[in-house]
Amino acid sequence: MTLYMIGIGLGDEKDITLRGIERIQSCSTLYLEAYTNVPGTTLERLEDFFKKKIIIADRSQVEERTRELLHQAISGNVAFLVIGDVFTATTHIDIFLEAKKKNIQVEVIHNAGIFNAITITGLSIYKFGHTTSIPFPRGTTRIDTPYDVIQKNKSLGLHTLVLLDLDPFQDHYLTIHEALRILLATEHERKEHVLVESDFIVCCARLGTDNVITYGSIKNLLALDYGKPPYCIVIPGTLHFMEEEVLQLYSIQDNQK
Amino acid sequence: MTLYMIGIGLGDEKDITLRGIERIQSCSTLYLEAYTNVPGTTLERLEDFFKKKIIIADRSQVEERTRELLHQAISGNVAFLVIGDVFTATTHIDIFLEAKKKNIQVEVIHNAGIFNAITITGLSIYKFGHTTSIPFPRGTTRIDTPYDVIQKNKSLGLHTLVLLDLDPFQDHYLTIHEALRILLATEHERKEHVLVESDFIVCCARLGTDNVITYGSIKNLLALDYGKPPYCIVIPGTLHFMEEEVLQLYSIQDNQK
Numbered sequence: 001m002t003l004y005m006i007g008i009g010l011g012d013e014k015d016i017t018l019r020g021i022e023r024i025q026s027c028s029t030l031y032l033e034a035y036t037n038v039p040g041t042t043l044e045r046l047e048d049f050f051k052k053k054i055i056i057a058d059r060s061q062v063e064e065r066t067r068e069l070l071h072q073a074i075s076g077n078v079a080f081l082v083i084g085d086v087f088t089a090t091t092h093i094d095i096f097l098e099a100k101k102k103n104i105q106v107e108v109i110h111n112a113g114i115f116n117a118i119t120i121t122g123l124s125i126y127k128f129g130h131t132t133s134i135p136f137p138r139g140t141t142r143i144d145t146p147y148d149v150i151q152k153n154k155s156l157g158l159h160t161l162v163l164l165d166l167d168p169f170q171d172h173y174l175t176i177h178e179a180l181r182i183l184l185a186t187e188h189e190r191k192e193h194v195l196v197e198s199d200f201i202v203c204c205a206r207l208g209t210d211n212v213i214t215y216g217s218i219k220n221l222l223a224l225d226y227g228k229p230p231y232c233i234v235i236p237g238t239l240h241f242m243e244e245e246v247l248q249l250y251s252i253q254d255n256q257k
Numbered sequence: 258m259t260l261y262m263i264g265i266g267l268g269d270e271k272d273i274t275l276r277g278i279e280r281i282q283s284c285s286t287l288y289l290e291a292y293t294n295v296p297g298t299t300l301e302r303l304e305d306f307f308k309k310k311i312i313i314a315d316r317s318q319v320e321e322r323t324r325e326l327l328h329q330a331i332s333g334n335v336a337f338l339v340i341g342d343v344f345t346a347t348t349h350i351d352i353f354l355e356a357k358k359k360n361i362q363v364e365v366i367h368n369a370g371i372f373n374a375i376t377i378t379g380l381s382i383y384k385f386g387h388t389t390s391i392p393f394p395r396g397t398t399r400i401d402t403p404y405d406v407i408q409k410n411k412s413l414g415l416h417t418l419v420l421l422d423l424d425p426f427q428d429h430y431l432t433i434h435e436a437l438r439i440l441l442a443t444e445h446e447r448k449e450h451v452l453v454e455s456d457f458i459v460c461c462a463r464l465g466t467d468n469v470i471t472y473g474s475i476k477n478l479l480a481l482d483y484g485k486p487p488y489c490i491v492i493p494g495t496l497h498f499m500e501e502e503v504l505q506l507y508s509i510q511d512n513q514k
Contacts, residue, residue: 007369009274017368018278019271085369087376097379097503108377110465111274112264112342112367115382119344120365122354125372126388130415156409158387208367246354 003073003099005092007085007111010208012041013049020109027079029072030054031065033092034083034168040209054081058169066095073104085113114232117208118161122246123234129158134179135165141185150235151194157238164231173229176203180222195235202234202247216252224252260330260356262349264342264368267465269298270306277366284336286329287311288322290349291340291425297466315426323352330361342370371489374465375418379503380491386415391436392422398442407492408451414495421488430486433460437479452492459491459504473509481509
């Protein structure tokens with residue numbers, strides 16, 4: 001039988017593809033990973049829509065759940081639903097690998113994830129460098145990894161997508177303000193001119209659903225309220241005039257008109 | 258009224274999302290860009306499926322078509338269908354920008370594109386650097402830009418997605434063999450040890466549909482037949498053990514068993 005790994009997109013139940021729905025209809029068991037992002041829908045709405053019970057795969061149970069779903073895929077079709085795209089956000093590739101090792105048939109049904117949604121900023125996806133993330137700070141204001149990544153990408157003229165830590169089960173999200181404060185505190189200590197308050201960057205909330213996108217100086221972006229999560233930040237590299245022109249659609253001045 | 262910019266995915270008509278279909282139903286005019294990729298379907302099948310006539314937006318007419326569709330979006334709903342995702346492959350962002358400037362309402366409906374499909378190689382999308390492409394050679398065997406990009410990405414441990422030039426209207430596609438020969442010829446002239454015959458890379462055909470994926474040395478990959486286009490190549494950067502393990506699923510030895 002088959003393990004279907006199905007991206008369900010970033011919005012609600014209408015963002016699934018026809019192929020995804022067809023495959024789900026053939027499955028006796030449905031799992032939903034719910035620890036990497038915030039759906040624009042609810043478990044109940046998805047269950048109503050698919051007319052099937054969905055088992056939530058909590059991060060703490062991921063190994064146990066993986067064993068369970070691989071075991072079930074030997075005797076029946078199983079769907080593993082992922083918010084956004086299947087292999088973008090996390091380590092679901094290990095489930096794919098385990099299934100392949102056990103000679104379980106796997107079909108991957110892709111969908112739009114953060115790397116698709118971000119293109120509405122006008123920034124060319126071809127010009128993004130290494131993606132980085134800012135973790136919840138644990139007793140420190142300085143966090144070096146994202147700073148290093150931004151520095152390297154900038155040196156090549158590349159954009160940096162900065163993801164912000166989140167723990168949906170605890171309803172805990174690193175905010176844009178916290179993330180910017182961490183980057184500025186790191187700059188303050190290292191003084192390598194990677195990111196200063198006057199730099200223009202892009203701050204986003206709920207990409208793929210509400211699409212709150214703002215472009216402006218870090219100083220001005222710190223004064224805004226972004227509403228609900230999830231959030232991300234892009235530090236632009238060298239801008240093509242077309243990228244600059246699209247970004248102007250999102251400039252804070254425009255938004256405050 | 259609204260201009261709907263809708264990604265239809267990389268496979269066939271079943272890869273569209275429910276939201277995409279819903280929006281298409283509300284449109285009087287449908288355009289399909291058909292110059293950046295090869296659909297796993299035909300125009301006729303799409304027209305049958307949507308029960309609507311589709312106008313092909315040829316690359317040579319793109320400016321004229323853009324004016325036309327923006328004009329139509331003032332008085333009615335218009336759908337602009339893009340193979341893969343909306344803003345991934347080319348410069349459709351200029352249509353988005355023009356619409357916004359004219360105060361035409363635009364809704365973007367994302368779908369999976371090459372940056373989603375490539376993740377089935379096991380290579381982390383977070384670790385890709387600048388994307389590059391190899392053009393049809395015009396009287397030269399050496400092409401510097403992709404070589405430079407691969408060199409820079411490799412120096413940071415990043416993977417490079419290399420797209421190969423294509424002209425679907427002329428049924429003309431740069432092949433994997435031609436692309437590898439160009440890269441090796443460039444190496445032969447520049448001798449900067451960016452890419453040699455013994456290097457292990459990934460060659461792909463028809464990603465998102467048939468998914469032909471091969472991992473091996475350039476020397477061995479040159480001996481393979483990849484079938485129909487489209488093609489792409491990935492030059493891996495530093496590999497995490499999990500990436501290496503997934504790539505082994507595609508190693509040429511395994512494929513030839």
